[in-house]
Amino acid sequence: MNFDRKQLTNEQLLDLYKKLIKPRLIEEKMLILIRQGKVSKWFSGIGQEAISVGLTAVLDKDEYILPMHRNLGVFTGRNIPLYRLFSQWQGKADGFTKGRDRSFHFGTQEYNIIGMISHLGPQLGVADGIALANKLKKNGKITAVFTGEGATSEGDFHEALNVASVWELPVLFVVENNGYGLSTPTNEQYRCENIADKGVGYGMESHIIDGNNILEVYNKLSDLVASMRENPRPVLLEFKTFRMRGHEEASGTKYVPQELMDMWAVKDPVTNFKEYLTAEGVLTEEYDKELRASIKKEIDTDYKKASAAPAIEADLNEELNDVYKPYTFEEVNPKGDEDNVRMIDALSQGLKQSMERHDNLVIMGQDIAEYGGAFKMTDGFVAAYGKERVRNTPICESAIVSAGMGLSINGYKAVIEMQFGDFVSTGFNPIVNYLAKVHYRWQENADVVVRMPCGAGVQAGPFHSQTNEAWFTKTPGLKVVYPAFPYDAKGLMATAINDPNPVMFFEHKALYRSMYQDVPKDYYTLPFGKAALLREGDDVTVISFGAGVHWALEALDKNPTIKADVLDLRTLQPLDTEAIFTSVRKTGKVIILQEDSLFGGVASDISAMIMEECFEQLDAPVKRVGSLESAIPFTKALEDQYLPKQRFETTLQELIAY
Incomplete structure (x- = not known):
């Protein structure tokens, strides 16, 4: 393995080494605990540490990273106290999910880390939304999102790359190609030679990097990040690496040919970097022993602290109260003159007045900009609020819902129009598995409204006429609104946008232009949960x-x-x-x-x-x-x-x- 230190000082090299061995030593502890039956599940990143460590070292602490379950180096690189990580893995109160989710299925705004969900793909679109918010803020920040080679077959991967490319979002798409998706080798997953080749189809810059060489990772990413801050754009990175343990410990590695294990063992990122530093005279055996002893002491101390903490006791009120972010309804009474308007006009007014009230509100959907949407609901919005806040989207409902989640994480509100409510099926996963669960899991809210033009009576057939509210009333964490009159539609739309929780807002197409009512011209709100x-x-x-x-x-x-x-x-x-x-x-x-x-x-x-x-x-x-x-x-x-x-x-x- 060839290392090039470039202009890095001895202190910088030793800092990278320390950051590299810390997750390795934690993992070695976890493997012992698994054999002792003290930990139920573990997803090992042994052999892949250089990617997480190098990337985290390059980014600023206030730049968001969206890791997966083999990216322990991201969490240690952001200096999360180890007892909090051990508490998370043991389901203790000092963790990040109140015992409601396991391992790395969590996020923390304190450390600008947004954790994964098991469906993998949606986090790529979330990164798009976070990056979009950074672009709107003009703060020059980068967002990095991890995925594996297996997830590159998911539609969310392709949708997220396409959106990022079209919108020129500063996202680092980090693909850790470790050879296997659980037990399925890459030759059974895709036919292109390299995953990086997929960037060409999206007009996106891409690079292949040796994921086991910490200096190659660090130096190339340092250059890339500096360039992206000057010239914001997405970049696809394929890191060639290998997973030396099973998908998770229980699955083992019997399906991997021994010669492949032997080949990659020689490329171990920790061992090779240690040998390089020793040969360069940067690291002595004595200092290495002291460093490892110090980290092991920290691990043991923090593990004991987490283990000594009491088990979480079930609290029914807390469980139910955490499904939604607390929200106090902001009553704004209607006043002034009224106009006799159609349902569609009332909804459009509600959106317009909310855009004026919330300068962090972004509307996204197919054909909603200059064209004004399929039903002309947003006609004239671009002239009033600009294309940055009224955004045409590609036909990729899943990535756009996920991007709405990312906007919310980074301080924005999002309204997403499904061109027809029927089409929500292609965005179903992030709605019911991300938006709906995120506050319950780790107290992050999803400030997203999904508009659902729905209903029959207009002879639109099987794919443009469904009223599918029951898909969502079944899902805890979502709010579901379904007005029948223009007055209610306008006031409830305002409340939906004010509410920091995810709202599915159903609008019956047959009522758009057939239902008239006297509606106040001024802004007002109506409460949820009142028939x-x-x-x-x-x-x-x-x-x-x-x-x-x-x-x-x-x-x-x-x-x-x-x-x-x-x-x-x-x-x-x-x-x-x-x-x-x-x-x-x-x-x-x-x-x-x-x-x-x-x-x-x-x-x-x-x-x-x-x-x-x-x-x-x-x-x-x-x-x-x-x-x-x-x-x-x-x-x-x-x-x-x-x-x-x-x-x-x-x-x-x-x-x-x-």
């Missing part, structure tokens, strides 16, 4: 949301003898259960109308809650009405049959007659 009682009556409680509210009102207008409480839920998470139970206890009968197909929908859960809480006050079975158990058809006759509008009126009449 609107639109009509009052003693015969029956009608519960609905979105377009279903209007279908229910129409049916009641056709049946004037039926006196009903009509509840427009407005938000589905949080849900106004108090309003529901109060009305049902008064009327004794209830019918729930949803546009989604019936099985597994919101109506089912509301029905179950009513049966549990109001059973003794019921005078009839709870009725649910929804769409057919099929995809949404295109032709009007088929779509009319699919939707529950006509079936609702019949079921309502049957319930009244029960």
Whole structure:
């Protein structure tokens, strides 16, 4: 192995050596603890330490790094106290996740480290969002994100590289090519010669670096980072290295040919650098022993401290309260003149006024800039707020949702438009596995609103007509908003953007231009979790949301003898259960109308809650009405049959007659 110290002083060389052996010595301790049964799982980075150590040494402490589970050198390089790392690995209170997640599945704003999730790919898009925030701040900062050669097959990898290239984001994409994704060798993962070659397709600079040579890593990255600060751009780095242990300790390495293990053992980054420093007269055997003894003492002391800490005791209130970041609703009452406007106009006003109120708000989506979006919701926004804050995106929902998370991490708010709510399926993973869980896991919030143009009734067929709110009401950590009127839509949009938690905001397309209402011109907010009682009556409680509210009102207008409480839920998470139970206890009968197909929908859960809480006050079975158990058809006759509008009126009449 050829080392070139260039202009590095002896002190710098010894500092790199110290940073290199510290994670190695910690890992050796962890392997002993595993054999003793004191640690349940460990993902070893032995043989790959030079990459984490060299990169972390090059970056400023306030520059974000997004590591994976073999990047212990990032955490030690940022000088996280070892007892906190041991506490994290043991699920103790001094860790970073309150015992809710393991190993390196955590982040910490204190050390500007954003941890991984097991789905791997989304963190690449998160790095894009962090880098975008840095670019908007014009602070010259770099973001570095790690991944393995296996994850380069994921769609998120390609989406994130494409977005970074198109937007010229200062991101270092660090691929540790260690030969195997668990047991699958690289020749079964991709056919190009080098992963770095993939950068060509994205117009991105790329480099191949010897990941076992600490000086090559450090020197090349030093030059690259300096260049990127002068000329912000993404760079793809492929580090050739090898994993000397199993994917995790239990999996072993029997699938690896022995000659390959022997070849890479000779290239050990720690042993080779030690021999080089000794030959250069920089490191003596005596100092090496003292250094190792000092680090081992720190490891043993901090391990004992973590082990002596009491086990976490379950606290039900704390568990539930940490699902969302605490937020105190900011009530702004409507005032001044009103305009009779359409739903789409009210939503557009809410977005505009929020853009004026929050100068850190960024809107992203396909065709939302000059074109104004598929429904012209953001028409004129670019002229008013500029292309930096109103951003056209490539067709890559997953990376853009992840980028919204990155913006939030770095101090921004994000509104993401799904061109159609149906298309959220390609961004589903980061919503339900990142945005929804991030505050519960390590107290980071996701200040992201995902706009969902949804619903049938406009003959758009199976891929542009779904109302898929139940996908998200099932997922703890998300808030779900679904207005039926322009007034509510504007006020709830303002609140959604103010709220620091992730919000899925459903907007029914059939209401965009058909529903008018008097709406205040000025900015105002409306609270989540408060249903609107639109009509009052003693015969029956009608519960609905979105377009279903209007279908229910129409049916009641056709049946004037039926006196009903009509509840427009407005938000589905949080849900106004108090309003529901109060009305049902008064009327004794209830019918729930949803546009989604019936099985597994919101109506089912509301029905179950009513049966549990109001059973003794019921005078009839709870009725649910929804769409057919099929995809949404295109032709009007088929779509009319699919939707529950006509079936609702019949079921309502049957319930009244029960």
